[in-house]
Amino acid sequence: MLSASHIAELRAAVGEDGLITGRSQLQTYECDGLTNFRALPGAVVLPRSAAEVQAVVRVCARHKIPFVSRGAGTGLSGGALPAEGGVVISLARMNRILEVDIANRYVIVEPGVINAHVTQRVAPDGYFYAPDPSSQSVCTIGGNVAENSGGAHCLKYGFTVTHTLALDVVLPNGDLVTLGSRALDAPGYDLTGVFVGSEGTLGVATRITLRIVKQPEVVQTLLAAFHSPQAAGQTVSDIIAAGMLPSALEIMDTLSIEAAEAAVHAHYPMCGGLLLVELDGPSTEVEILMHEVRAISQKNGATEIRLAQSDEERMLVWKGRKAAFAAMGRISPNYIVQDGVIPRTALPRVLAEIAGMAADVNLRVANVFHAGDGNLHPLVLYDRAIEGQEEIALDLSYRILHLCVDNGGSITGEHGVGKEKQEALGYMFAEPDLATMQLVRCAFDPENIANPDKIFPRPRLCADRPGPYRPHPLETAGVAEIF
């Protein structure tokens, strides 16, 4: 798709050593963490500066070449899947921390900076960067911004968007603009809020101003073992109802515990539902509240309650939890990770339905979830070698997402829609909702070249005016259930 002259223009933009066109090297970039979708790009560029990103994007804009920006490629929804024959902009070389301002509690980074490195940089001053996706030791801030990444601790601390103050963005026409500011409430539309989580479809972030947070005085992590995930789920509801806001509330079911144990030896108690409760804050308060958490756990039939006794032990507990996805390889040849969200109170009902749906098609589903905010990660286990099983597993994983929507939730809590859940987005939102989102898309990217054919259910062109008025399903349904 790329001609020799396109390649020459890209070479002029980033230099010989910033350009990859060899087929075997290009194959490194043909997928992200969602490996069942693959496409070979025509070229990969590795710019070193915003100016080089601009130069690349201008080449793409001039010739209407689709481009996909990419951080570490750890995304789980195919967001960084290349456009076939198009350009991949790898931000790996833009990995400098540009400014640290402790007094004003912000850090300015380039997009290729690794998530965990931000915390490492400010930890000596007693601060941390709060969003902690499980891949935080390798994933990049640019990717986090694209996906609005969360993590186990976003229950208390919020998501990437909570912590993003400002962005420099190369728009799909090559213009460089600043969205937001270091100080709060920059006048104008909150385009920072819109850009974060837009999955690379609105431009390329080249400079990111992040909020940092004071480290809590103490952190305590408790493990409570229950007979079932439902009992663990009830404990979560009771903790929240008691007015507490733990920094993390995680549940793992038996299959997940087995897998994590096999991979990391986290010394988890073997049980039907394992609850991890992490509290942080002033030491006296944490002591008092942890006492309350124990009592609530006991009331809900906890068979074992254990407090991590040291930082090392606590780290091990988290290592097991964060390794849970990858650990599935220990108990199943293949698996699909899903990312649905439900209202917390729907947890017992939805878990039972998922179990029933899995049993109906003779597959196992492991469950790991951020229980505090209802973010489920059902892992559908299957064997690709068995004819037809992959299709059954995929179908089951999508039906689980529909189940989440039917229960008032969402198809994705932190992984993004990407390539994987395009059709599911159409299940969650009605046509007028999607058309309205498309207005934003077209304002940023009228030529539809920034990560095209992602997020939205079908290819759309900005020239398509919304056309005659289309009633919202709320209207055709008579909105009886609303008023």
Add this chain to the structure above:
Amino acid sequence: MSASTALSLEEVRSHLASMVGDEHANLRGDGIHAAPANILQIAEVLRFAHKNDLSVAPAGGGTKAGWGNRVPARIRLSTKRLTSLIEHSWQDMTCTVEAGSTWATMQAELARHSQMVALDPLWPDRATVGGIAAVNDSGALRLKYGGLRDLILGMTLVLADGTIARTGGKVVKNVAGYDLHKLMTGSFGTLGVIAEVNFRLHPMEEHAGTWSATASDVAQFESPLRALLDSQIAPSCVQVRVKREKCAVDIRIAAVPHCLDEQADRLEKVFESFHLAVSTEEVWQARQELFDRDYAVILKVSLLPAEICSILSELQQQAVSDRLDIHAVAQANGLVTVAFGAATDEVIASVEYLRTRARNSGGSVVALQMPDELRGRLDVWNCDFNALPLMREIKRRFDTKQILNPGRFVGNI
């Protein structure tokens, strides 16, 4: 923006009356006040306005109608009949509320389960959910709980052409599709009419205390404030009140009862060179009092947190030397409300000085309130940034005929 020449005002009223009921479409001055009963009627009114090129100003309680550039609108679309708390899923700690509900009414309902939307906007008794979201108002609680960007989970909107659209959802964690509710928040009614808002909720702060200390020069607070925000004390609110020759700092801490004493002890150590005293909750009305008194010019100033004290101290010195009547309330997060008693040349100079100081550190100064004679001399928004063309393009796509609050916003959007 041209108003319709095809329809007389009475004809417009009569059309609107057929949609919202005769008693809810009234001629006022050179415009019509229309109050739809529900979201479908909002859509109907907007479709009509869109078709006939009639400008529309969405309105809630009207408390902030003077903010932004002045725009004459043919139709004032009031949300006052949309007042229900549609859903309070207290166990999930979320709610859905109609835009015309006053803030206080909503909070009173949520309080039945000891929950709240953790935001303290201006005039909660009169200001509506939709209006507060449209200007992105926030108060002292923002330090602990974040602003509306962090508290709004989703919305139902009506676009200028009458399209009804939903965005976000009812769950706290959700990254599906673009977050149009973030675009709507703070957009001053220029992109659509907010009809319903979904919020995440927090438990009410049952055990809390407020402490205050005074000083003559606000610069004296710089070092203890920095120490406070860098400490393990986790205040809900911190504000600095500044007048020409005196100032005060207020700190609110919420914690479980036993811990509250401990936190108070720590707080005293941080402010050991001051006389820190237990104060009343009323000090948190200070920001609103600036608006309720007869100040001529009121600014929303955004600064870097560490610069608040030094910049306000400079302002204090200017006030002394130029004999200005000035009063400011600063939140520790850097958002400051500054009020001037008169609209003199010295005040204009002072505003321009603040603008320069703020801009140097990525901040901004918006003139929320000023006498009519100053409009034209003092720019409301004073913004010139490189994302303005993009914002204009968004406006153009959302409101092709530019009927919603035309010209009210940044860059005359």
